[in-house]
Amino acid sequence: MYQSFNPKTFLQTRFLFFTGKGGVGKTSTACATAIHLADEGKKVLLVSTDPASNLQDVLEVELTNSPKPVPNIENLHASNIDPEEAAEMYREKVVGPYRNKLPKAAIKSMEEQLSGACTVEMAAFDEFSSIISNPAVSSRYDHVVFDTAPTGHTLRLLQLPTAWNEFLGESTHGASCLGPLSGLQEKKERYEQTVESLSDKDKTTLILITRPETASLYEANRSALELKEIGIRNQMLIVNGLLQTYLSDDKVSTAFYQRQQEALKGFPDGLKQLVVYSLPFVSYSLTGIDNLRYLFKQYTLPARIDPQSQHESIQLPGLNSLVNHFSDNQTRVIFTMGKGGVGKTTIASSIAVGLVEKGHKVHLTTTDPAAHLAYTFSNKVDHEKLSISSINPKDELIAYKEEVLSQASESLNDEGLAYLREDLDSPCTEEIAVFRAFAEQVAKCDDEIVVIDTAPTGHTLLLLDSAEEYHKELSRSTGEVPDSVRELLPRLRNPKETSVVIVTLAETTPVLEAERLQKDLLRANIKPGWWIINQSLHATGTLDPVLAGRAKTESEWIERVRDELAESTAIIPWISEEKIGYTKLKEYIVN
Incomplete structure (x- = not known):
């Protein structure tokens, strides 16, 4: 249907920018592309700018902020920009020169301005832009391949330079989380240069990755349009994981193939303007150098797995057990958390529907910038006990600024209000x-x-970790801290009131990422109660050789979740149709 993707043939620019909805395979595709180009004799730098990066898992090598050679690949270097580490270095770079020169109170004020979650994003972008604008990179590497964050974060990352340029161009007081205004002109020019490079079709190619699934195609279309609006127009699309053939006497194989084909029939108009390529659904895990090399050499795929050699099916309870648990224990707040693309929105929606069916009044909401609840429910709610909302960052920003300025107008003079208004124009205010x-x-x-469909892992942690900074910022701006904020962390840490559900796929990267998430939550004294293994081919018993090969690779990850990571585990088999609407979602919780 689509021409097979070959990096050597189709990628000519120096900067190659992979992006797409979480879980579509952009890390594996970016890694395979970098390896292929390096094998062809090109000097390549592979960089992750994702707060929840899994680059090291795919390459099976430990990485740092600084580029290092990838073993056994002569021309490839890789680095993983750790946002927290970058933020710490960034804070010290701004504050350090003023230590022992300014009063302690001034230093403390600067550190507080740089303590917010947005500083982490700004620091990551600072690292990103330093690579794009560095002449040494142009002279040393033929290609720089960026494995970026899930779509919502990527759009925010790319929009930051415009926002900061406008703010810095108008600022006169220096009130921003970037720190004192002095010395920022150099960064402003670098950010402008970065935007210029991203918009230059001779320098940058944006490679959108999608799965042949309706929601994934919808998200890719939204991304393509929004990226065009900020000037990044040299785009191409890769449909990843396309099943080439199917086993007609296997229901799962037939349904898998037909579902993909049906999704492609609804190809969004915005994507039809792009050149489209495809990559196959493969029977093996896309981790490790050898497996990544196979991706663009379809004629040398490993031997297909004999489905008869599969391990005995691992039996685990379904989603209904989890819903019964929450209903019986009167759990009040339920989060679905995990790597982007693992199905958090569908799981959150199904839990909400299941609890409504148990007679509970439920509010379902999302903090994900790329919210999909409206799509999941076909823009309507079919039960009086269920209500749905989403937190729109732009709307919340407008309301917050109006409230702060209204309260402050009673106690500040014109100069003070001007200072505060300028401070509120900083992009960090949105957080x-x-x-x-x-x-x-x-x-x-x-x-x-309350059932909360949360943002992808990195953003969620930044959101939760911002509690103390939010306390400081809100009390500084308004002198008040709402009860809802004051009570939040104790509520999240109370297992009798709150439960975190970690959603994963039975694959290397999602499980390792979920394991890191759980460790971070435990450090914050938040203990996940359930893990859900979603869309499992292993649980279907498919006999298709390719699908069975992938199903066999799931076994070790299912066992690891059940035996080592989860307090309680549920599994959901891969299903032949996308569950859209209240009635369809009920099918997830039927015994």
């Missing part, structure tokens, strides 16, 4: 506004069960 809305949604659990 504060969203966090306040998040706290207010959680507070609803006094009257109903």
Whole structure:
């Protein structure tokens, strides 16, 4: 249907920017592309700018912020920009020169301005832009391959330079989380240069990755249009994981193939303007150098797995067991968390529907910038006990700024208001506004069960970790801290009130990422109660050689989740249709 993707033939620019909805395979595709180009004799730098990076898992090598050679590949270097580490270095770079020169109170004020979650994003972008604008990179590497964050974060990352340029161009007081205005002109020029490079079709190619699935294609279309609006127009699309043939006497194989083909029939108009390529659904895990080399050499695929050689099926309870648990224990706040693309929105929606069917009043909401609840419910709610909302960052920002300025106008003079208004124009204010809305949604659990479909892993952690910074910022701006914010962390840490559900796929990267998420949550004294293994081919018993090969690779990860990581585990088989609407979602929780 589509021409097979070959990096050597189709990628000519120096900067190659892979992006797409979480879980579509952009890391594996970016890694395979970098390896292929290096094998062809090109000098390549592979960089991850994802807060929840899994680059090291795919390459099976430990990485740092600084590029290092990838073993057994002569021309390939790789680096993983750790946002937290970059933020720490960034803070010290800004504050360090003023230590012992300014009063302690001034230093403390600067550190507080740089303590917010947005500073982490800004630091990651600072690293990203330093690579793009560095002449040494142009002279040393033929290609720089960027494995970027899930779509919502990527759009935010790319939009930051425009926002900061406007802010810095108008700022006169220096009130921003970037720190003192002095010395920022150099960064402003670098950011402008970065945007210029990203918009230059002779320098940058944007490679959108999608799965042949309706929601994934929808997200790719939205991304393509929004990226065009900020000037990045040299785009191509890769449909990843396309099943080439199917086994007609195997229901799962036939349904898998037909579902993909049906999704492609609804190809969005915006994507039809792009050149489209494809990559096959393969029977093996796309981790490790050898397996990654196979991806573009379809004629040398490993021997297909004999389905008769599969391990005995691993038996685990379904989603209904989890719903019964929450209903019986009167759990008030339920989060679905995990790597982007593992099905958090569908699982959150199904849990909400299941609890409504148990007679509970439920509010379902999302803090994900790329919210999909409207799509999941076909823009309507079919039960009086279920309500749905989403936290729109732009709307929350407007409301927050109006409220702060209104309260401050009674106590500040014109100069003070001008300073505050300038401070509120900083992009970091959006994080504060969203966090306040998040706290207010959680507070609803006094009257109903609140099910929260959270953002992809990195953003979620930044959101949760911003509690103390939000306290400081809100009290500084308004002198008040709402009860919803003050009570939030104790509520999240109370297992009798709150439960975190970690959603994963039975694959290397999603499980390792979920394991890291769980460790971070445990450090914050939040203990996940359930793990859900979603869309499992192993649980279907398919006999298709390619699908059975992939199903066999799932076994070790299912066992690891069950035996080592999860307190309680449920599994959901791969299903032949996308569950859209209240009635269809009920099928997830039927025994």
